[in-house]
């Protein structure tokens with residue numbers, strides 16, 4: 232059997248003394264397309280931050296691409312290869328202009344300026360945001376910021392996508408565009424969302440985070456969950 236891309240073992244995490252994740256186990260294999268649901272405050276965002284090394288669990292192990300990841304430097308490779316969309320776009324975007332934000336990751340991976348600009352053009356086209364390239368990022372609308380944040384993730388060509396509420400703030404046509412892109416161009420995904428119809432269209436299995444643990448619901452929302 233193949234090794235999982237991400238393997239969390241017995242993860243316990245508390246903010247101050249409040250336990251959010253409690254001996255949680257979780258694995259993602261190549262080709263998995265998982266929807267993660269759970270009530271507000273159940274720890275979904277916290278879980279993604281632990282995978283990306285932005286929060287450190289008090290106990291348990293984070294294994295990614297077959298290696299235990301503990302220290303800050305262990306997560307450099309993780310952040311290059313796993314595309315993480317923050318729940319809040321303002322945490323994702325930090326450059327003065329949209330094109331600089333989208334080019335940032337590719338330049339960091341060693342692409343030339345010309346290559347990075349070509350990636351900016353292509354990625355903007357996918358999401359229909361060509362007109363935003365020269366705009367000042369912090370002056371964009373919420374939905375526009377969401378799209379630029381998504382573009383920064385797609386521009387990195389990650390092997391695995393972790394998307395925290397990707398469709399929040401997007402209009403119907405734009406959501407459709409995003410879904411079509413994800414369906415056709417991505418292999419391994421974990422999507423956190425309260426939008427069940429969005430998850431229905433993209434996820435193969437649905438997990439529930441509740442009381443600090445993940446449960447495989449063992450069914451697809453489409454077929455079995457009351458809508």
Ligand SMILES: Nc1ncnc2c1ncn2[C@@H]1O[C@H](COP(=O)(O)OP(=O)(O)OP(=O)(O)O)[C@@H](O)[C@H]1O
Pocket residue numbers: 246247251269270271272273274275276277278318
């Ligand atoms: N920096 C922090 N300090 C203290 N408590 C925090 C902090 N960040 C989150 N929490 C708490 O931890 C719990 C889990 O938060 P988290 O953001 O992971 O939930 P979530 O499942 O992503 O919720 P939502 O669906 O609302 O996005 C919540 O009760 C939240 O209030």
Ligand SMILES: [Mg+2]
Pocket residue numbers: 275276277318395
């Ligand atoms: Mg959240």
